Structures are given as C-alpha cells and as structure tokens.
Amino acid sequence: MKLDNRGLEPPQPMMRTLAALESLSGGETLFIINDRRPMFLYEQLDELGYEHETTEQNDGSFLIEIKK
Template sequence: MIPDELDLRHLDAPEPMLRALDAANRLAPGEAVAIVAPRLPRPLLMELAHLGFDAEPEAPRADGSVRVVIRRPCNAETAA
C-alpha cells in the first residue's frame, strides 16, 4: 500500500518533476510515494534511476496519464 499519492497532472513543467523529486528525496529507506503524471515522465524516470531510486510506471490510463510508484531502496546510501 502506498499511503501518499501526488496528482501532478494540473501543473506546468517543470513543476511536476520538481515536486516528484522533492517527494522522493523526503522518503526514508524502504518508503514509497506514488505520483500521477499527465504522461509517461521519461526525464523523471531517468533522473530517479541516476539518483538510485526505484520507479515503477503503471500502464497509461484512458486519459494518457501515468501513475508511477517511487521507492527509496532500503540500502539508501545510493539514493540521496
């Protein structure tokens, strides 16, 4: 279960990416947050991978939006 979900569909760029990265950086090891983006956020996924986070996008919804679950690994030395 993911307790937090941020709906970023109504925001203009670059605000969705900034808010998603901020939420990810606030996670404790083993925690997760879900975001809903207006479309598949490829630049965000690349940046999260670079920072050491796990990010799992779900299949696009009927409106084209995508839910992504972001997790900070338990061995969080790589995610900062």
C-alpha cells in the same frame, strides 16, 4: 505517499516529485500521477538509484510508483 501532478506544466511535476522523495524514509514508496510519461524524471530516478514502475491509467494519465 501520493502526489497528483496532473494539470501542471513541466518542470513542476518533476520538481515536486524530487522534493517529495527527499522527505521519504528508506523503504517507503511514492506514488505520483502525471498527465504524461515523465521521461526526464526517469533519468533522474535512475541516477539516484530509485526503483520505479509506470502504469498507464484508463484516463490517459500515468501512475508512477517510486521506491526509495
């Protein structure tokens, strides 16, 4: 699943991401694109036990891969 959070103001990207994660089954991956590095989201993902990896894109956005 892919979720584009660009152009949204905080906390909307985090709220949309957490809601999308609830709909995923175990073993699935969520890809999100954000305008900025989601520092508060990382804390939530760590607490919930999700694996995540962030890659900065050429346009300055960030692609975050989250594994459930």
